[in-house]
Amino acid sequence: MLENITVSPSPHISRPLSTRRVMIDVIIGLVPAVAAAGYYFRVYALILIPTCVISAVATEWLCNLIRKKPNSLGDFSAVVTGIILALSLPPGLPAWAAVIGSCFSIAIGKMVFGGLGANIFNPAMVGRTFLTACFGMLMTSWMVPATVDSTMPKIAPTEVSTKTIVDARTQATPLALSKQAIKSKSEAGVVNEQLEATFTGGIGGCLGETSALALLIGGIYLFVRRTINFHIPLAVLAAAFVFAAIGYAVNPQAYIWPMSHLTSGGMLLCAFFIATDPVTAPLTRKGMWIFGVGVGAITMLIRIVGEYPEGIMYAVLLMNAVTPLIDRFCRLVPAGGRPEEIKN
Amino acid sequence: MNYKLQTKAKFSESKTSLFSKRRREPSHPASVSFPGGTHPPGSKELTRESKIQPGPAGKQVAIMLSQHIGAICEPLVEKKQQVQAGQKIGDCDAFVSATVHSPVNGKVKEIALRSHAVLGRGPAVIIETEPENNPPKQPCSAKFTSDFNDDSYSAEQIRYAVRQAGIVGMGGAGFPTSVKVEPNPKAPKEAMIVNGCECEPYITCDYRIMLEWTNQIVAGVKLARKAAGCSEVFIGIEDNKPEAIEVMNTALKTSANSDGIKVVPVKTKYPQGGERQLIKAILKKDVPTGGIPPMIGVLVLNVATTAAIAEAVVTDWPLTHRVVTVTGEGIVNPGNYYVPIGTSVAELIEFCGGLREEAVRIILGGPMMGIAIADLTTPTTKTTGAVTVLTEKQIGGAKFAGIQTPCIRCGRCLEACPEHLNPTKIAHAVKNNLLDVAESYYISACMECGCCSYVCPANIELTGYIKTGKILLARQKKKIPQ
Numbered sequence A: 001m002l003e004n005i006t007v008s009p010s011p012h013i014s015r016p017l018s019t020r021r022v023m024i025d026v027i028i029g030l031v032p033a034v035a036a037a038g039y040y041f042r043v044y045a046l047i048l049i050p051t052c053v054i055s056a057v058a059t060e061w062l063c064n065l066i067r068k069k070p071n072s073l074g075d076f077s078a079v080v081t082g083i084i085l086a087l088s089l090p091p092g093l094p095a096w097a098a099v100i101g102s103c104f105s106i107a108i109g110k111m112v113f114g115g116l117g118a119n120i121f122n123p124a125m126v127g128r129t130f131l132t133a134c135f136g137m138l139m140t141s142w143m144v145p146a147t148v149d150s151t152m153p154k155i156a157p158t159e160v161s162t163k164t165i166v167d168a169r170t171q172a173t174p175l176a177l178s179k180q181a182i183k184s185k186s187e188a189g190v191v192n193e194q195l196e197a198t199f200t201g202g203i204g205g206c207l208g209e210t211s212a213l214a215l216l217i218g219g220i221y222l223f224v225r226r227t228i229n230f231h232i233p234l235a236v237l238a239a240a241f242v243f244a245a246i247g248y249a250v251n252p253q254a255y256i257w258p259m260s261h262l263t264s265g266g267m268l269l270c271a272f273f274i275a276t277d278p279v280t281a282p283l284t285r286k287g288m289w290i291f292g293v294g295v296g297a298i299t300m301l302i303r304i305v306g307e308y309p310e311g312i313m314y315a316v317l318l319m320n321a322v323t324p325l326i327d328r329f330c331r332l333v334p335a336g337g338r339p340e341e342i343k344n
Numbered sequence B: 001m002n003y004k005l006q007t008k009a010k011f012s013e014s015k016t017s018l019f020s021k022r023r024r025e026p027s028h029p030a031s032v033s034f035p036g037g038t039h040p041p042g043s044k045e046l047t048r049e050s051k052i053q054p055g056p057a058g059k060q061v062a063i064m065l066s067q068h069i070g071a072i073c074e075p076l077v078e079k080k081q082q083v084q085a086g087q088k089i090g091d092c093d094a095f096v097s098a099t100v101h102s103p104v105n106g107k108v109k110e111i112a113l114r115s116h117a118v119l120g121r122g123p124a125v126i127i128e129t130e131p132e133n134n135p136p137k138q139p140c141s142a143k144f145t146s147d148f149n150d151d152s153y154s155a156e157q158i159r160y161a162v163r164q165a166g167i168v169g170m171g172g173a174g175f176p177t178s179v180k181v182e183p184n185p186k187a188p189k190e191a192m193i194v195n196g197c198e199c200e201p202y203i204t205c206d207y208r209i210m211l212e213w214t215n216q217i218v219a220g221v222k223l224a225r226k227a228a229g230c231s232e233v234f235i236g237i238e239d240n241k242p243e244a245i246e247v248m249n250t251a252l253k254t255s256a257n258s259d260g261i262k263v264v265p266v267k268t269k270y271p272q273g274g275e276r277q278l279i280k281a282i283l284k285k286d287v288p289t290g291g292i293p294p295m296i297g298v299l300v301l302n303v304a305t306t307a308a309i310a311e312a313v314v315t316d317w318p319l320t321h322r323v324v325t326v327t328g329e330g331i332v333n334p335g336n337y338y339v340p341i342g343t344s345v346a347e348l349i350e351f352c353g354g355l356r357e358e359a360v361r362i363i364l365g366g367p368m369m370g371i372a373i374a375d376l377t378t379p380t381t382k383t384t385g386a387v388t389v390l391t392e393k394q395i396g397g398a399k400f401a402g403i404q405t406p407c408i409r410c411g412r413c414l415e416a417c418p419e420h421l422n423p424t425k426i427a428h429a430v431k432n433n434l435l436d437v438a439e440s441y442y443i444s445a446c447m448e449c450g451c452c453s454y455v456c457p458a459n460i461e462l463t464g465y466i467k468t469g470k471i472l473l474a475r476q477k478k479k480i481p482q
Ligand code: SF4
Pocket: B416, B417, B418, B419, B420, B421, B422, B423, B445, B446, B447, B448, B449, B450, B451, B452, B453, B462, B463, B466
């Protein structure tokens, strides 16, 4: 009987929680957003999302093979990266571009650093940046959701959208319109009305960013499961809101309603699923606050003052880069105080 | 204090539900706690209803000459010498040390090396006995009634008895109690905390003695208070033991001279029974990092220790027996037993019906902080509160499914650490042999509670790395000439 006896350092029990479980929870949290993407963009979502997931997983598998490392697909983090990348792409993007983006995400965004846990930048955002740099045109053509057509006019903001649709297939995103409004100092009123649709999602934009409702449901699931802390999402949204409100207060004609900034342009996707990626965010609570405020503030700076209508991607990457610095600043103080200070 | 006690007992053993990683413990309205920590399943139902029973009357006991922190005792007996139960067999002149006694009548077989769970191998007096000459010792709790009065004992008398009886902290660390209660003019003791938390899963020995030896504990508390010269006493009990809170409260109410002694319900959370955590919860004070409770005028004693003090002072009997919880899914008959100190683990297990087929790990202590042993001749010591035998199912979990991943920097270990350290940084520094970095993250402040390893989704043996790092650091310091 004794031959079965093993020894190991304490503790001898552990919480039945694994990295895989954490990732599966994130995937479950993304389901509503994926469903919304499927509903609004139909076949485009059906092509893009599986394409990204499959190519991300395949890339990770290949990288492990080349580096002669054990297979790491079991942690499901590649699947998460694939889905998040897909959700941040414009629906009309050709599948081949999505494949390139996913490969880049995993290979350059994660595996060159040494795999899960060692990467500095959010892999999905790395991939998206690469695509934006290479295929700028493709990455900024926004498609009208399938629900916004003549047969189903009720779901979308009817008059407004027909007025603003330039092309039969593509449509400027609300944020792009607001950018035009800022630049031309024209009225943002039109945009404001259209923005009401961003809550349910009948609007042009990336696959996953259109429906704020779906993202909220997913985010709430993650809170309930305690997969994410509230610090980062709250900090991101609060900082963005404050900045947007300042803009709106200064000139309500040119700047859109602050709430709209939160519900559009992937702000919620970022707050709940991208900025909260544990690997690339700070470890301590204080660090999380700083990180979140940084992401929210930089995003709004880019949106209001910068050249681009959206800024999530750059804001996240920038803050990722300073995360090691934040971690160094926000060192925890031991419960009994710092010993070096006690002595003095 | 006994409001809502009934309803709470029902919940206290509920399993982790799908939708909450922290167990929703119904907390006592007035329960206090510390920040951090975690909620492992209590698993106390295996033994919480088993009354304290006499343990095995074995053929052999092995009394370690060092069962405590401090200097090792010199043996006072020789090979082949006859010894009586209660006879002193090891002593030492050093201030920080504790004498050892024979729990049985018998003959010294030899002085040989035995393993100690924490201190490694050390000398032990091996005594052979015949069970016929050794009727099981009865607990002395019957001698104590609610009208016990400590007036007939002077503080010196109590301290002398404690020293002679070789009493050490029975909750785990084993620091000599005589040293703890010795008044220090530089740091007068303001408060005494009696630790009845028993936050470690599975173990119920302290719970049982609180229920069954209530008056003895109250007597011990009074005596210890007198010896240490403090007035205020707080008895901290986790709120998953409402019955214990109730009986202690009742006993205090009817007991003479018990002003200033108060039962404080504390939240059920691991490691609530850690000295520093308990002080934080009850007194809202932090013990300085690297310091000890006396520095802030606090004395912490385990309930089992107070019971031993009462026995030593009133009946003049040294610490030779203690209650050990033999438990876990891997044991046939779990229960609480009053056993001679020095009984081997093998004998205890045999006495409890042996191991089950599925048993894979034998732990001295509980599953969070206990030490896994492979050598069953390891004797129990004054600090052994439990022998826990687990099966694959309990230790399995994710660890054995092979899902160990790199650290995903999720921060769960930081949230759980009761000492507010950064376990992942320390562990990775140790892994990469950067001991100075580990030190800069206060590795020495770690109390090795195991919370970080317990919560880590990547299943990294954080506590294991930290322990290794401490050993390496100690070695490094020794090598460097002063
Ligand atoms: S670092 Fe030490 S004190 Fe903190 S949780 Fe881990 S074992 Fe406990």
